[in-house]
Amino acid sequence: xxxxxxxxxTAIPYVNAKPHIGFALELIQTDAKLRYExxxxxxxxxxxxxxxxxxxxxxxxxxEEAGEEIASFVERHAEEMRALGPLLDLSFNDFIRTREERxxxxxxxxxxxCKPEDIYKKSYTGLxxxxxxxxxxxKEVPDGICPDHKKPLEKIEEENYFFKLSNYQEQLEExxxxxxxxxxxxxxxxxVLSFIRGGLEDFxxxxxxxxxxxWGVNVPLDDSQVMxxxxxxxxxxxxxxxxxxxxxxYKKFWVENExxxxxxxxxxxxxxxxxxxxxxxxxxxxxxxxLFVHGYITAxxxxxxxxxxxxxxxxxxxxxYGVDAxxxxxxxxxxxxxxxxxxxxxxxxRYAELANQLGNLVSRVAAMSESYFGxxxxxxxxxxxxxxxxxxxxxxxxxxKAYLDAVFEVVHEANEIVDKKAPxxxxxxxxxxxxxxxxxxxxxxxxxxxxxxxxIPQTATAILERYGKIIQKGEALFPRRDNV
Ligand SMILES: [Zn+2]
Numbered sequence: 001x002x003x004x005x006x007x008x009x010t011a012i013p014y015v016n017a018k019p020h021i022g023f024a025l026e027l028i029q030t031d032a033k034l035r036y037e038x039x040x041x042x043x044x045x046x047x048x049x050x051x052x053x054x055x056x057x058x059x060x061x062x063x064e065e066a067g068e069e070i071a072s073f074v075e076r077h078a079e080e081m082r083a084l085g086p087l088l089d090l091s092f093n094d095f096i097r098t099r100e101e102r103x104x105x106x107x108x109x110x111x112x113x114c115k116p117e118d119i120y121k122k123s124y125t126g127l128x129x130x131x132x133x134x135x136x137x138x139k140e141v142p143d144g145i146c147p148d149h150k151k152p153l154e155k156i157e158e159e160n161y162f163f164k165l166s167n168y169q170e171q172l173e174e175x176x177x178x179x180x181x182x183x184x185x186x187x188x189x190x191x192v193l194s195f196i197r198g199g200l201e202d203f204x205x206x207x208x209x210x211x212x213x214x215w216g217v218n219v220p221l222d223d224s225q226v227m228x229x230x231x232x233x234x235x236x237x238x239x240x241x242x243x244x245x246x247x248x249x250y251k252k253f254w255v256e257n258e259x260x261x262x263x264x265x266x267x268x269x270x271x272x273x274x275x276x277x278x279x280x281x282x283x284x285x286x287x288x289x290x291l292f293v294h295g296y297i298t299a300x301x302x303x304x305x306x307x308x309x310x311x312x313x314x315x316x317x318x319x320x321y322g323v324d325a326x327x328x329x330x331x332x333x334x335x336x337x338x339x340x341x342x343x344x345x346x347x348x349x350r351y352a353e354l355a356n357q358l359g360n361l362v363s364r365v366a367a368m369s370e371s372y373f374g375x376x377x378x379x380x381x382x383x384x385x386x387x388x389x390x391x392x393x394x395x396x397x398x399x400x401k402a403y404l405d406a407v408f409e410v411v412h413e414a415n416e417i418v419d420k421k422a423p424x425x426x427x428x429x430x431x432x433x434x435x436x437x438x439x440x441x442x443x444x445x446x447x448x449x450x451x452x453x454x455x456i457p458q459t460a461t462a463i464l465e466r467y468g469k470i471i472q473k474g475e476a477l478f479p480r481r482d483n484v
Contacts, residue, residue, distance in 0.1 A: 002045075005257040007239050009049040010455055011264045011272075012098065015077035016062035019084055019329075020304060021342055022265070022297050024314040028330045029294060029400060030263040035454035036395050037259075038091070039159040047253045049084075049240050051096035052078040055216040056229045059131050060369060068424045070215055074099065087315060089323045089457055096240040098233060099219075106239025107232040108220045111205075113283035118164045127153035133229050137205060148267075161206040161225060168278040169200045176273065178297060181287050185337040188266065188293040192273040201274065205231045234276045237262065238285065254286065261290040263398075269293055291396040295339035312342055324352050324456035325478065331400040331455055337438055348481070355478035357411050358448070358459075364418060365441050367472045372427050373435055375471040380443040391451055400455070407451045414444040442467055 010030045012025050027050065034048035053059075054074040063073035078097050085092065096103055111119070126135040131149035135156075138144075144153050152227035173196050175181045176189060183189035205228045206219050218226040235243070242249040254260060264272050277287045299310045311403075317326045329350045334340030369375050387410065394403040418441060425432035439477050447461035459477055 001251075002256050003258050004041055005045045005047075005253060006041055006259040006261070007033075007047045007049070007241075007253045007257055008034050008037070008261040008263065010051075010054040011262070012051040012096070012233060012236055013081065014056045014058050015052045015054055015074050015081060016059050017077070017306075018313060019081055019319070021312045021314055022298075022304065023245060024084065024088060024326075025297055025334060025340075026263055026265060026294060027084060027088055027090055028327050029292075029336070029398065031088070031092070031394065032327070032400055032454045033261075033263070033292075033330055035091055035399060035457065038069040039453060043053075047094075047241070049094050049096065049237070050090070050092045050094040051236055051240065052081045052098065053093075053229070053233045053236075054078060054097055054099045054219050055227075055232050056133055056144070057212060058133060059214070060213045060215050061130060070213075071099075076141040084314060087318055087323070088327065090456075094240050096236050098236055102242070102245050103232075103236060103239040104217050106216055106244035107217045107227060107235040109244045110235045110238070110279065110283055110285075111227065112220050114163075114279065115286070117283050118282045119161050119205065120169060121161050121165065123157075123159045123264055125155065125157040126160075126204070128156045129153050137201075142318060156211065158208050159213065160204040160208075160228075161219065161222075162202045162207045162284075163231075163275075163279070165200045165275070166280050168281055169196060171281060172196055172200075172277055173273060174286065175277065180289070181273070181277060182290045183326075184292045187337075188269055188273075188291075192269060195270060196274065200274065204228055218320070228270055230275060231279065234304070236272065236278065237276075237288070258289065260288045261292065262288050263292045263294065266293050290362060295335070295337070296367065297334060298339070298341045299342050301341055317347070321347065321351055322478075324459045325354055325455050328354060328404070332404040334401070336397075336399045336401045351478065351481065355480065356359070357408070357415060361415055361418065361441075362445060362463055362466065362477060363473065365414075365438060365445060366471050369425075369442060370473050371440050372423075372431075373438070376469075377435060377442055377471065380439050382440070382443055384447050384448050387447065387451075403451075404455065407448060407455075409451040410444055411446055414441050414448070417444075419442055442471060 001379040008030055010026050031335055034046065038046040059074050060070055067071060082095050127137050127144060129143065129146040129149055131146060136153055141147060141153060146153055176183060176192055183192060206225040207228060208222055210228055216226035216229060217232045219227055238254055239254050262272055272291055280287050299312050304311045329347055333346055334352055369377055390406050391403055392405060421437045423434045423437045426437065445463060446467050449460050449467060452460040462477060466474050
């Protein structure tokens with residue numbers, strides 16, 4: 001076992017449409033955590049994964065509606081998803097597409113590794129929502145309308161394989177309540193526990209070739225069936241690590257690693273906290289150690305939807321505000337453990353905050369240091385370990401907002417010193433004292449730069465470069481937005 005290592009993944013979204021800011025939130029949160037852990041543990045000890053779910057029936061239907069070949073349709077949308085990497089300055093190590101051979105082989109290997117008594121065939125009639133890729137019971141939806149998609153469910157009758165989830169009820173309850181599988185935040189943990197205690201029903205893990213439109217991963221030893229898309233999709237978390245084809249890598253980041261973390265949205269909690277761990281238990285594979293569950297984003301207080309026409313795409317925001325301001329907004333404005341809202345007015349305010357509080361501080365102090373002391377200040381031996389411990393504790397809880405609040409306390413502190421001690425006046429009376437004041441502020445700014453590296457990497461790097469041995473002025477970090 002290796003405590004030093006850290007693995008983290010995002011969920012893999014369907015590729016039936018252009019990505020919107022809801023998934024951008026998840027990518028940015030995961031990347032911030034990944035970057036933080038990477039700085040702490042080193043490049044070779046960390047692994048971040050994202051990707052796209054291409055085997056869903058949803059994709060098939062969206063392609064049909066668009067009048068396009070399925071394969072080229074999913075390919076195009078997967079590339080749009082991948083393009084979010086450079087757009088949002090993400091630092092994932094890998095991007096897996098579930099059409100890839102390594103994934104298909106891995107999903108089939110996982111199926112075959114499950115205990116034979118856990119997967120059985122039976123004839124089934126149920127109410128299915130393609131939007132959710134999920135069966136509902138009549139108890140859950142008495143009116144036959146999907147609560148999420150507000151569309152009539154389809155009645156489906158066929159012979160499928162089922163997974164004996166009921167075999168794992170007690171074990172799952174124990175693993176989750178003991179935090180062996182830690183669910184963050186606590187409210188989500190309680191939600192899962194009450195779901196488990198309500199009794200677990202076996203779930204269908206395959207469908208007929210016909211209903212799947214011959215699209216998806218074939219069930220091993222039974223070509224008449226295609227895997228239920230969730231069974232195949234969930235396995236990406238290990239297939240990308242080489243579960244089927246790279247034993248060394250798979251061991252390094254899954255089996256012999258104590259930190260295996262998934263980041264997901266609240267809507268797919270059951271799949272990750274119940275189905276997936278049960279599948280792994282059946283196959284004798286270690287479980288994830290941590291699930292961080294984020295909320296949803298509305299746009300100007302309303303649910304984003306194509307029909308309302310209020311869907312916001314990340315590219316539009318980055319073009320307007322720059323990548324770091326967008327990352328900052330999502331990590332500071334959106335409550336890390338709950339739902340949040342994207343609002344144009346709040347985005348403007350957050351941008352102004354970056355410019356006025358952080359940007360100004362960095363340039364004022366650099367300008368003074370350069371013109372009074374040629375950029376050369378004295379060393380300061382302030383101990384930052386207390387502040388670092390606070391940041392570490394917030395990161396452990398995936399509380400990016402609290403993390404940033406703590407960093408900005410230091411920003412405020414530094415601004416206050418500039419205002420109160422006024423080095424621009426002091427320098428005329430007492431050069432030594434002015435130099436000391438600037439040195440202390442420069443030390444604070446370096447701390448701020450280090451702390452912001454996982455959050456707004458480009459800005460942080462620029463700060464640290466300017467505040468090297470010889471402090472230098474530079475371009476405004478967040479230029480004034482005059483035309484708004
Ligand atoms: Zn639905």
